[in-house]
Amino acid sequence: MALWTLFGLTSGKATTPWPKDGASDGQDGVLGMPRYNPSLCQEGCEECAAVCPTHAIQLQDGGLSVDYGRCVVCQLCTEACPSGAMEPSHDWAFGARDRADLVWSNDRMNHPAANRTERKAFRRSLHIRHVDAGSCNGCESELQALNNPFYNLHRLGIFFTPSPRFADLLLVTGPVTRAMFEPLRAAYEAMPEPRWVMAVGTCAVSGGIPGGNYACGTGLEGVLPVDLYLPGCPPNPSAIMQALLMFLDRAPQRVRGGQISG
Missing domain, CATH: 3.40.50.12280 (Rossmann fold)
Known part of the structure; x- marks a missing residue:
């Protein structure tokens, strides 16, 4: 018997059962999209917007507009933010059917499931x-x-x-x-x-x-x-x-x- 075959038999199944509950997704410790906490924003602060290389964070009507569809997950905003309004997270499951769902909104209820063709x-x-x-x-x-x-x-x-x-x-x-x-x-x-x-x-x-x-x-x-x-x-x-x-x-x-x- 070839050594690689013996190794495979003794090692057992390598495939994760994920996405079943409790199974490993292989992303332990991996940083995801920065999490925005607007309540922690300091008035007049522009630090995160200034360092964002893709303008995913912009000043708008006295506050911040955060578009995760433009985010490259560089974490520069979390490093520059002095108040913790932009903090590191493990939020990586950012698949969306509607482009608007990638833009931060105060009211998530205004973003219902998008209509789609039956599959x-x-x-x-x-x-x-x-x-x-x-x-x-x-x-x-x-x-x-x-x-x-x-x-x-x-x-x-x-x-x-x-x-x-x-x-x-x-x-x-x-x-x-x-x-x-x-x-x-x-x-x-x-x-x-x-x-x-x-x-x-x-x-x-x-x-x-x-x-x-x-x-x-x-x-x-x-x-x-x-x-x-x-x-x-x-x-x-x-x-x-x-x-x-x-x-x-x-x-x-x-x-x-x-x-x-x-």
Whole structure:
């Protein structure tokens, strides 16, 4: 018997039962989106907005506007904030069907579940075509981890396919460079109906750090209709899995009005 086979048999099953309750998601200690506590804001303070590299935090009507769809999770705001209004957190499950849910709001009740096309036929099987539209490969590294023994995405009935003709969901990473605009459109148009689009990573959601420069746009906004948004730089494998399961109505959407539910 080969040594690697013996090692596998003696080591046992490596795949996590997550997302079952109590199982490890593999993200212990991993920082997520900064948590905004407006009650702790000091009047006239602009420290967090001044250091934000993507203008995810802006001054607006005497207060702060926080758009997690633009956040690259750099934590600069938490380091600069003198009052704790922006604090580190482990809030990484930021998948949302509605772009507005990524913007912080005082009233989460004004952000009900978005209307969506029924997907009962796809709840147990989903085929994904991934297109890198100018990514730095950070998101690709996390996507590759989905097929390792720990996450084992296939156990959930979710598969990547090399052809858009066999895909249900187009998963896009990167800010959509000028050179990738037409190939991206071609991939989308080659998909059979019904077809959906998922923006993975802050670049695909809003452009990220390079967004709007001479070589690229500001993500998928105005390029393709987006059915699922997942910011992060990059979003971790568990965040991607949770968003995919949420898309299939097999997991709840945890973020509304820029705030994570327990």
